[in-house]
Amino acid sequence: MEPIVAYSLVLSAVLFTMGVLAVLARRNPIIMFMGIELMLNAANLAFIAFSRHLDKLDGQVIALIFMAVAAAEVAIGLAIIVSIYRYRRDVDVDAVNVLRG
Amino acid sequence: MNVIELIVFIAAAALALVGAAGMVMSRNPVHSALFLIANFFALAVIFLLLSAPVLAALQVLVYAGAIMVLFLFIIFFFVQPGQKHLYVYSLPWQTFFSGILVIVLICILVLGLYMGGVFTAEEHVQSAAMKVEELTSPQALGSALFSRYLLPFELTSLLLLAAMLGAVVLARKEGRGDMEEKD
Incomplete structure (x- = not known):
């Protein structure tokens, strides 16, 4: 495999792990959400690296669609965080354990 | 992969790693968001190196532009600086166990890449320039x-x-x- 593809895959694995760390170790929901974004980006990087390796455009198309999905997800997730802030004046993911408006 | 590409890749990868680490570590959510923007720019550079210029441009526009502006907007609206959490029960050993899990995960991922034969060089001299032309x-x-x-x-x-x-x-x-x- 081309060296740049291999290095990109390793970088993608490391970035994904850091996103997982942000979700697991932090309790601020906004930072957890950024960790999710980081994981999506790492997956995108892997798709583009494989697209380069296989010499096909499919990976790039899937990465493009993922970007739109990530945008939709951010809009919905931040709307949920905003409504929780309205309701409680503070957001702690461990405290939000009742699904009632 | 020539030397200049390698240097640019190493610089961008270092910036991406620093951005991700800063995002995880920093106390202030605004600093986290700014670190994440640096990370996205570095990833855009790597997309360029992987011959995906359209996605590099979209990465800057959509992620570093739109999505992070949305994040900063929410932070500025709702998070006061120095705000104390009202609820202070933390899971015991949360950081410790998540660190262990993350180390296990990275080991599994890199081992999987290694077993998948990612690091074995192949001779692929066949018209690399023409391939990249169509991909780009x-x-x-x-x-x-x-x-x-x-x-x-x-x-x-x-x-x-x-x-x-x-x-x-x-x-x-x-x-x-x-x-x-x-x-």
Whole structure:
């Protein structure tokens, strides 16, 4: 495999792990959400690296669609965080354990 | 992969790693968001190196532009600096165990890459320049998007519409009287 593809895959694995760390170790929901974004980006990087390796455009198309999905997800997730802030004046993911408006 | 590409890749990868680490570590959510923007720019550079210029541009526009602006907007609106959490029960050993889990995960991922034969060099001298030419062109990406991938593309637009409606409904204020009192 081309060296740049291999290095990109390793970088993608490391970035994904850091996103997982942000979700697991932090309790601020906004930072957890950024960790999710980081994981999506790492997956995108892997798709583009494989697209380069296989010499096909499919990976790039899937990465493009993922970007739109990530945008939709951010809009919905931040709307949920905003409504929780309205309701409680503070957001702690461990405290939000009742699904009632 | 020549020397200049290697240097640019190493610099961008270092910036991406520093951005991700800073995002995880920093106490202030605004600093986290700024670190994440640095990370996204570095990833855009790596996309360029992987011969995907359209996605590099979109990475800067969509992620570093739109999405992070949305994050900063929410942070500026709702998080006061130095705000104490009202609820202070933390899971015991949360950081410790998540660190262990993360180390296990990275070991599994890199081991999987190694077993998958990612690091074995192959001789692929066959017309690398011509390959990259077709992969790089925005025309090829556009025609693939509008011919072979037309259905996922249209479904994506439907998803964005649904997300827009959902965000409006979720973030709206509750109650009847919010039409008159404009706040």
